[in-house]
Amino acid sequence: MNYDCVRIFFTPENLRTDWNIADYGIDFDFMEFNDRHCRFPVGFIRGDRDKIMKRHLIGDEEINNKIKYNKFCAFMVSNSKPPTSDMRDMCFELLSEYKKVDSGGLFRNNVGGRIGNKLEWLKDYKFHLCFENSTYPGYLTEKLFDAFSAGCVPIYWGDTSLRISLDSENDHIESHCTKGGGGNFSHQYVNIDMTIPRIPKHLIEYHLNPKAFINAHNFPTLRDLIEEIKRMDNDHEAYKAMLREPVFLDNFNPFIEQENKLKSFLESICSQEPKNAFRRGEAIHLTDHRTRMEKNYNLPHLLKYYKLAKKINNILSWRTIPRDLIKKYKLK
Template identity: 40%
Template sequence: MSQKPIKKIHFCDGAVKGKILKILQEHYEIILTDKDPDYIFYSVMGEEHINYDGIRIFSCGENVRADFNFCDYALGYDYMHFEDRYLRYPLYLHYQNDTQKTANKHLHISPQTLKDKTRFCTFVVSNGKADEQRTHFFDMLEQYSHIDSGGRYKNNIGKCVDDKDAFLKEGKFNIAFENSSTNGYTTEKLIQAFAAQTIPIYWGDERVTMPLDSSGGGGKSKSFC
């Protein structure tokens, strides 16, 4: 049996790991090291990546587009083609367990499921530096009925939640706003609400209900919802 090729990889500056390692390990023997790596996965949370001469791969969970004048390859949310240098792989695809739960969100719903929803609406956000529409919506809905906020931002339950899925399950609704709105930019927020069998109140990717193609191209593709 032939051995897998060895690849030295380094993640830095907030690069999204997600499912990347698992996928690469199917084809290569991976060594995680910051000593002369072959491939450097990086994001926007620092500048460590400029210290390496290996192949730079932009892998970011934020609403930031790759600069192909600087990176060799990129994983991102954009609907675009750039030969073999770009793969559309939005952030939510890295959340495999939540994605599977979302696909089965209509199953196993019982009267007890509805009885367990003791909260009107949940909100779990730690980053307060986002589009002001999220804060405005929270404040407006709060005037109608109490919203249980379990993140660091606008926390009103006395602590940050340890189990987001369990917390969301207790709510009839969940405010699942993205930090900002750009076509294709879909994070874990929407699918985690679906996975918890709560009703998401969503704002962000205007194309989210349109067919998505993780390859970044056109043609027939599977609907997100």
């Protein structure tokens, strides 16, 4: 922020580009902004691509061994800061009431320590509870692809655009349903966002196969989602059928296309003279905005806000103690 240069904003998190301080942005948003924006889900640079694309070619013997010998469900989260983590935390608790869910991250670890090689560890499980830390149309990280790569059935929540209607005749993807379910008086009745976002069709560059994973956004409440997981766990034929589904529709491999798109975007920027590559405005109100942002990005300010956030997070963490104590004594 202290350099008057061409600025390219990149984020692996659910954040928006601030076009007042950045010339270019690489994020998750479905949008067009001349040559300034590139949508690039970071999941496309993670995982074993070959295994992901050939996942549906799994043999009968391997599937039968997975059903017979593999553990139930894996969960790996290391950073948990409320309120964004509440949904996956609640789902973990509810699913653990059915069968033990092994947690290999720092958060709720119950396997004796943090797991080093995530993909190798996931291979021993039938399901992978892979919730994003928040939900937003297009926000797709490595979590879903890691599950595919390891041969698990993903239980996914996060990118609401994966609910798009593939047979819509309209220019935009229409919303067919909204949030449903009961009241929020219990974890099991917590609503899941079932909204199908309106996204121009030409911005949708790939289609994940909805039959290849359990999409939490297809269910109105966590209770309904848990019931579907139970059904899949006990219906071996349904489980086999899901594992045999290709990850992407129409035999399309988006990995190379996404990489080439990012490469072209960066080459277009770097091939220009620096003075010609600037895109952010220089109006008075924009200059004032940047000055305020640069002030807030100074290290002392960051440390101040970090310490405050840490205190708030510590206070919020106390809210789980009564619930945990009740569960503990119930088990006794």
